Amino acid sequence: MPVENEKINPKLATYAIINNKMTPIIYSATKPESEASNGRQTSFNFSNNGGDFFIIKEKINEGDFALLVNQKFIDDNKFSPxxxxxxxxxxxxxxxxxxxxxxxxxxxxxxxxxxxxxxxxxxxxxxxxxxxxxxxxxxxxxxxxxxxxxxxxxxxxxxxxxxxxxxxxxxxxxxxxxxxxxxxxxxxxxxxxxxxxxxxxxxxxxxxxxxxxxxxxxxxx
Structure with missing residues (x-):
């Protein structure tokens, strides 16, 4: 879910917030949904979904949700453990x-x-x-x-x-x-x-x- 003053261009996102922790991301590509997709937004159908894709270097758990943010968001918002x-x-x-x-x-x-x-x-x-x-x-x-x-x-x-x-x-x-x-x-x-x-x-x-x-x-x- 992209966030920055309500909206952010996904291509400009530089971090993902997952389980209240920040991890760097790199925009990879935007692709259409494949014909093999079952229409579900789940980890099981991930490779078939369309949308914006990112590279995450750190290990995450299957099914984790993320906020996509940029540096301004990190500067303006303090994490609350x-x-x-x-x-x-x-x-x-x-x-x-x-x-x-x-x-x-x-x-x-x-x-x-x-x-x-x-x-x-x-x-x-x-x-x-x-x-x-x-x-x-x-x-x-x-x-x-x-x-x-x-x-x-x-x-x-x-x-x-x-x-x-x-x-x-x-x-x-x-x-x-x-x-x-x-x-x-x-x-x-x-x-x-x-x-x-x-x-x-x-x-x-x-x-x-x-x-x-x-x-x-x-x-x-």
Whole structure:
């Protein structure tokens, strides 16, 4: 997913951010999708996919996602180291979120902890009539920055196609976190039954706004 002030020419990208770490890349070529392609944006179909291709000298894992950036992005954005976790959100934060949205909480987990004591929580609220809501929240210096995932409840497909009306916490993953001036930026992947959404968000006025996004079709293989 290319990023630099929302858009970047892939040919000008010089680094890939993978799992919150920077690795140099070299633009190789742009090629069309081959006739042998099955139309899936997966590692299994990589050689058949069309698009921009890069050389990465460092070893990466099959299926890793990357942000493509240039030197200006590296200069303007500071990496925020974090560790993934899965524990119940503290009572105070849950109370704050419940009051903010005026809803009872069904489930809430801390999914990432940063070295500076910041944390990211994922919260599922009760369904009101047919209104479903999940919220990713970033706790920073006693301020909560939120990213809402509202949806109309459907027992077959609510947030994602064929999700059975269930918000699976494991399907929303934080990939990278940055701080730029007073704003926080996060990269996420949100998996579904048929594919995945990659998003790059920036905080503004207490909420996260998407500044870059991409979609990959991945199923069935």
């Amino acid at each position: 974090f560790k993934k976790t899965e524990k119940e959100t503290c009572h105070q934060t849950k109370t704050t979120l419940s009051n903010k949205y005026n809803r009872h909480i069904t489930k809430s987990l801390t999914i990432a902890e940063l070295n500076n004591q910041d944390e990211i929580n994922l919260t599922l609220f009760e369904v009101k009539n047919d209104s479903a809501l999940a919220v990713l929240s970033y706790l920073h210096n006693n301020q909560i920055i939120t990213l809402d995932f509202p949806a109309k409840y459907d027992e077959m497909s609510t947030w994602r196609v064929d999700d059975g009306g269930i918000f699976d916490f494991e399907n929303l993953q934080v990939l990278s976190i940055f701080q730029s001036g007073k704003s926080i930026k996060i990269a996420t992947v949100f998996w579904g039954a048929e594919g995945y959404n990659l998003n790059f968000y920036e905080s503004t006025a207490g909420v996260f706004k998407s500044i870059a996004e991409a979609y990959g079709y991945s199923a069935p293989q």
